[in-house]
Amino acid sequence: MTYVEWLIYIFLGIGLFFNFLASVGLMRFPDVYTRLHAGTKCTTFGSIFLSLAVIIYGIWKYHEGDTPLISLSIHTFIALVAIMLTNPTGAHAIARAAHRSGVKPAMAVVDDLEEKEEENDDD
């Protein structure tokens, strides 16, 4: 195996590890907010490494003379940018909708947002 292949396998390993942790966290954590932490953030980090492995594979094959495979790298890069843009937006929307519909954060030591919403109800 060449060094490039080793690098690809290491990146795939890291990506799979974090995606696995995300699915474990999804079952372990108590409520919607903490599950969002596991389900969106670890997945982003894992997906970055999985995508990096694909990008490196495409560039490597391009270098060896298989020219059309460079489009694989470019498309994966665009998909990565799309993940980085949509992931926080989606997590933010779910969390806000959950709090608006009255889901309290479990085990919370502090909830400043609830105080603010109570003030608004008084008005």
Next chain:
Amino acid sequence: MLAFIGTTIFCFIVWLTLTFNGHMWGTDEIIAGIFLSVVGGIAARKVFVKDFKMANPKRWLFFIAYLGPFFYQMAKANFDVAYRVITGKINPGIVKMSPGLKSDTALTFLANSITLTPGTLSVDTDDEKNLYVHWINVDEEALKKMPRPCEPVCSTFPKWARRVAE
């Protein structure tokens, strides 16, 4: 008009990167690209360009420089959350903090950065541009002060958001 031209050029660049396959583009591809970019530019010009503040190349250089510290923080926080997933030690809460930003673009930028960093998740914002952040491991020290300090939640992100988007 300027918004239309900017959007069209952006669409065309995306088209070129999507259709690149290791060889130069054919004439038919270029013509189809120009046609579709003009359609995209007409359709999306009002959504895509609000003002021309972000056209300043200095902001883009700051954005590229920001990627370094951002990915460092992201990796560090990822290991922290991985530790919490395995051990189950969490101390969650929603804290209010005032990053002191003025523009909506900067606040969106900061909120997305905070959400992309594991362990913190921006839930809501209000008219005074305060952020409500769900924090998976609330620092006891930070709770004593009101308003809460930004430093433990998002390190130097507000400074960068000010440079990039304000």
